[in-house]
Each structure stands twice: as structure tokens, then as C-alpha cells.
Amino acid sequence: MAQVITDKQGIQHYMITINVNGDDYTRVVKANTLLVNVLRDELDLTGTKKGCELGDCGSCTVLIEGKPVDSCLILAVEADGYKITTIEGVAESAQLDKIQESFINNGAIQCGYCSPGMILSAKALLTTNPHPTEHEVREAIAGNLCRCTGYVNIVKAILKATEEPNDQEVISNE
Numbered sequence: 477m478a479q480v481i482t483d484k485q486g487i488q489h490y491m492i493t494i495n496v497n498g499d500d501y502t503r504v505v506k507a508n509t510l511l512v513n514v515l516r517d518e519l520d521l522t523g524t525k526k527g528c529e530l531g532d533c534g535s536c537t538v539l540i541e542g543k544p545v546d547s548c549l550i551l552a553v554e555a556d557g558y559k560i561t562t563i564e565g566v567a568e569s570a571q572l573d574k575i576q577e578s579f580i581n582n583g584a585i586q587c588g589y590c591s592p593g594m595i596l597s598a599k600a601l602l603t604t605n606p607h608p609t610e611h612e613v614r615e616a617i618a619g620n621l622c623r624c625t626g627y628v629n630i631v632k633a634i635l636k637a638t639e640e641p642n643d644q645e646v647i648s649n650e
């Protein structure tokens with residue numbers, strides 16, 4: 477439960493602690509502060525993009541406790557105490573996540589604005605379902621809009637990311 481702090485004008489603020497990409501951050505926020513703004517403006521994690529700010533485009537997708545959510549629809553106080561993963565936390569040390577690699581290798585990125593959200597939605601899917609069907613992939617990214625590439629290469633990249641390295645070699649040599 478976020479601690480309430482009342483300022484000299486009698487306005488209430490809230491002290492929250494969120495765990496982002498493995499690190500705890502404590503911040504004082506207003507009641508109406510959105511999670512996306514805390515991530516971008518307070519923590520400098522600008523990989524989380526803002527598009528519609530209405531829950532339509534999915535560019536602000538982050539994982540909360542492993543589940544994809546639109547961070548423009550979540551108040552920062554609602555995220556208090558939760559574990560959040562942003563695109564900055566997907567790669568392990570210097571090694572890109574296999575989904576990131578696959579997006580690069582399969583032409584799934586043009587302007588890249590949708591890519592963080594797409595990759596996090598795909599990450600959530602592959603964590604619970606390592607070998608999804610194309611239909612399941614399309615369902616998982618249904619809330620993520622791309623205005624550049626169309627979806628063929630994005631779906632292909634996610635499916636390729638499910639293959640073992642040896643399988644990928646066989647296909648790339650075809």
C-alpha cells in the first residue's frame with residue numbers, strides 16, 4: 477500500500493516502490509501519474525514508447541509480474557510493489573534476447589517504435605508457451621499495432637525465435 481504524503485497545499489502524493497528490471501525504485505508520485513511516465517521521465521527508461529495513450533496501440537507495453545500490460549493505462553500507484561520488466565530488461569548482460577535477435581534477423585523492425593511492445597508481448601507468450609502456433613502468436617500481439625512493416629515479418633520473427641539454433645541454421649541454409 478503506497479504511503480500517502482500530504483504537501484503544504486494539502487495535496488496528497490504517494491510514495492511507491494517498484495521493481496524495474498531487477499532494481500527497486502522508490503518515487504513520490506501524484507495520484508494521477510501514469511506508470512509509463514514514471515518509467516520514461518523518472519527512470520529514463522525511454523525504450524517504453526508512448527503512442528496513443530489510450531490503450532489502443534500497445535507501444536507502451538511492459539510486463540508486470542510477467543504479464544503484458546499497457547503502461548499508459550496503469551496508474552503508478554497501482555504498480556506499487558510489483559515487478560516490472562521493460563525492454564531494457566529483456567537482454568541478459570551484453571547478449572540480446574533471442575526474440576530481439578530474431579526481429580533483427582527477420583526484417584521485423586523498420587522505424588522500431590512498436591518493437592519494444594511487440595517484443596515484450598512475444599516474451600510473455602514464449603515464457604508460458606515456448607512453441608506457439610502462428611494463430612497464438614497473432615493473438616498475443618493483437619494489442620500491438622505496427623504502422624510500418626505489416627505483421628508477416630513480425631510473426632515470422634517470433635516463430636523463428638522458438639526454434640533451436642540448429643533448426644535456424646537448417647532453414648537459413650535453404
Ligand code: FES
Nearest residue numbers: 527528529534548
Ligand atoms: S501508448 Fe499505451 S496503448 Fe498506446
Ligand code: FES
Nearest residue numbers: 586590622623624
Ligand atoms: S516498425 Fe514502425 S511501427 Fe512497427
